[in-house]
Amino acid sequence: MFLKRLQQDGRFRVPDGWKISLLDDLAKRGTGHTPDKRFPEYYGGGIKWVSLKDSDKLDRRWISDTEDEISEAGIANSSAVLHPPGVVIVSRDAGVGKSAITTEPMAVSQHFVVWNCGPHLDNTFLYYWLQLTKKEFERVAVGSTIKTIGLPYFRKLDILQPPIPEQQKIAAILSTWDRAIELTEKLIAAKQKRKQALMQQLLTGKVRFKEFEGRSWKWVELGKLTKSVKRPISWDDEQLYKLASIRRHSKGMFFREPAYGHQIKVKKLFTIEQNDFLISNIQAAYGAMGLVPKKFHNTYISDQYTVLIAKNEDAFDISFLGFISETSWFRHQILLACNGFFAERLRLLFSASELLKRKVFVPPSIEEQRRIVEVLRTAVRELKYDQSRLKYLKEQKKGLMQQLLTGKVRVNVDANTVNG
Structure with missing residues (x-):
């Protein structure tokens, strides 16, 4: 038909x-x-x-x-x-x-x-x-x-x-790609579990590096390690503002539609910088938080966000907080720091001042913090590589299906080749 x-x-x-x-x-x-x-x-x-x-x-x-x-x-x-x-x-x-x-x-x-x-x-x-x-x-x-x-x-x-031998050869070729996709998905799942296990062990002090043993971790108020900052801009109705936001469940940042100043109703924007720790005041209870990546440096956010930076970069690595924020324990601390509702959308309203009163468990030295961060970053890099490879395999398979199943590219049923 x-x-x-x-x-x-x-x-x-x-x-x-x-x-x-x-x-x-x-x-x-x-x-x-x-x-x-x-x-x-x-x-x-x-x-x-x-x-x-x-x-x-x-x-x-x-x-x-x-x-x-x-x-x-x-x-x-x-x-x-x-x-x-x-x-x-x-x-x-x-x-x-x-x-x-x-x-x-x-x-x-x-x-x-x-x-x-x-x-x-x-x-x-x-x-x-x-x-x-x-x-x-x-x-x-x-x-x-x-x-x-x-x-x-x-x-x-x-x-x-096609003739049945050609059908079978096409199916065999596409099945090879599916097996590669399945193996990569299993590898990603295993590495995600490994990352979670590393976080559970390294971010709680259950596993220590030998060179740092002997010095105890301490519970410290987050407000003694970080501070809230705002970087207001000088408003210009004719400027095109590159707007940023952050996804729920620690899924990272994304760019919103750019807008000229005269198109924005609430004329109050703030600049964010690389390695700021960003929290959505409205969506914090859903895990909308994380570190600002390099490509979002000097972009703009509304006044519905909290930005935290280290008070002393030689004493506290803000990236350590980035990994802590992915844990269920920290999500609970966020919920405890919510003290009301955002009326328009019936969502829990986050309070930065309440969060800064909460205590976090941290290594006593910046060197140990950085060592933990580097191990976890390596795990993240490996995951991203495999996720990119998975995306590539799926795109390859999609292209092959279009070519092979329509006969635009013909297979040689007597050999392991594809004819253009």
Whole structure:
């Protein structure tokens, strides 16, 4: 349907040796059902049942587990069907277009469409084709609250069909990229756990560097280590101001839309500098805080922020506070420093003066603080490198899918090569 329309419009040419086929001619289509929840005996019977609860398990090639199970009685007393392993499923409701291949017999809810591939369609190729078609699924989905695709749409769904050896080779190439992505995701998860463990050990003094042993850490009021600063600007209605803000949950800073002075209603801005410790007074309870990176040096914030700097840079490393702020303990201190509500948005209102009364546990020497900071920075750099590599792999895979699944780049089925 979609492909033939493009072909008729002259926007798409079918590659040599390929053809446009109706998906129903290549695979047996099915769906599923939700057994009556008034009967508990229909559930928990060991038959894995894919529902909208499993949305986060899709788009990862394989689905091996489900949140809920149903029973043989649930199958017998509903329109649910036990599908064989290896079928390809796609969500037609919330999370429209998300797909996966089952690794064992499973049933699905009515929110999914299932295809059991015949001899002329490789199931992994179909999975990648559905991934490529996701934007089209999102386009045709309708609904004000939950987007959905009606079942009649899938009766007319077409697919670009290469010969089966070429399908299998394309699927194998894309699977190689997916395996690299999966391994990188696991590496990132492991390094995130390692970073959390390092923070737990190093920021509490549970693990010390040998050269600093023998000198005890101390609880010190934050107000003795840091001070609040404001750097007001001279207002100019004709100046273009580069505005900054900070995300919740210690997720870093971002640039807001730049604005000229005459476009800004509240004519009160302040300058921030690299390594300031920035706290959103309105969103502090949600973890909107952190150090100002270099690229945000000399940008502007509103008066709804608190800026802390070290009172004495030779005695306290503000970056140490940056890492402390990521801990649940410090988030609790922030909550204790909130003493009211921001009326317009019903959010906890942060008080800098209250926070500065709270005590933090710190090493006695600036050298130990800096050593801890450097170890944690190294962990952060490694994480960022792997996250960048993951993003690159995903972009590469996206490009490969577009090229291989449309035949713009052809594969050599007899060798480990791709032909341009």
